[in-house]
Amino acid sequence: MTVIEARQVVLSFGETPALRGADLAVAEGELLAIMGPSGSGKSTLLHCLAGILVPESGEIHFDGRRVDRLGESGRSRLRRDEFGFVFQFGQLVPELTAQENVALPLLLNGVRRAAAVAEARAWFGRLGLDGLQERRSGELSGGQAQRVALARGLVARPRVLFADEPTGALDSLTGEHVMDLLVSAARQEGTTVVLVTHEPRVAAYADREVIVRDGKVHSLTAEAIA
Ligand code: ADP
Numbered sequence: 001m002t003v004i005e006a007r008q009v010v011l012s013f014g015e016t017p018a019l020r021g022a023d024l025a026v027a028e029g030e031l032l033a034i035m036g037p038s039g040s041g042k043s044t045l046l047h048c049l050a051g052i053l054v055p056e057s058g059e060i061h062f063d064g065r066r067v068d069r070l071g072e073s074g075r076s077r078l079r080r081d082e083f084g085f086v087f088q089f090g091q092l093v094p095e096l097t098a099q100e101n102v103a104l105p106l107l108l109n110g111v112r113r114a115a116a117v118a119e120a121r122a123w124f125g126r127l128g129l130d131g132l133q134e135r136r137s138g139e140l141s142g143g144q145a146q147r148v149a150l151a152r153g154l155v156a157r158p159r160v161l162f163a164d165e166p167t168g169a170l171d172s173l174t175g176e177h178v179m180d181l182l183v184s185a186a187r188q189e190g191t192t193v194v195l196v197t198h199e200p201r202v203a204a205y206a207d208r209e210v211i212v213r214d215g216k217v218h219s220l221t222a223e224a225i226a
């Protein structure tokens with residue numbers, strides 16, 4: 001069953017076309033890797049799917065709902081209730097500690113503070129971040145911030161996790177560990193994972209790979225690679 005889908009999505013930034021009729025359907029529980037050259041529209045597509053950007057034309061469907069027709073507040077509610085999003089460079093809230101950043105989605109979902117903190121704390125162990133709970137984002141390395149952002153994306157057990165280059169700042173061993181976690185989120189929790197990566201080694205963990213080129217999505221066939 002398709003859980004999230006882009007149909008003929010078009011979006012430009014001023015004169016720069018980013019998406020030129022992108023089509024993509026993601027199945028529930030699937031781990032999908034989006035590959036493609038730099039500047040091809042991967043991040044823009046992820047932002048459209050997640051309701052962060054609204055396409056100029058085309059449609060975004062999530063679970064029978066038209067995401068692109070929701071207003072600002074409807075889209076932010078959808079993101080809070082159903083999605084996790086891991087930005088390319090983490091984008092942690094700088095005023096909050098790492099642990100408060102991870103607990104935030106739970107608090108926004110009405111989880112009591114003590115339970116949210118306990119749940120957040122468990123993710124630090126899982127991601128090899130023990131001891132960093134009280135640090136602020138300025139006191140974390142790029143790779144540490146990226147893992148904190150991943151914990152924040154997963155903590156509320158979203159229906160769909162979007163992750164933009166989640167292993168980009170990680171050494172290869174830590175990257176493998178993060179991918180194992182995403183695989184188990186998909187396999188054990190049934191989380192749909194849509195990730196952007198330029199690393200074939202990372203994409204190899206996915207159930208399926210697609211390539212974005214010039215703002216369109218191609219399935220990974222010999223024709224698309226040629
Ligand atoms: P990718 O993630 O594949 O590297 P992006 O989706 O970030 O590509 O970008 C697609 C195109 O849109 C590029 O030409 C990029 O320069 C442009 N672009 C992306 N974001 C912005 C923005 N905020 N303002 C202006 N141009 C943008």
Ligand code: MG
Pocket residue numbers: 042043044088164
């Ligand atoms: Mg990008």
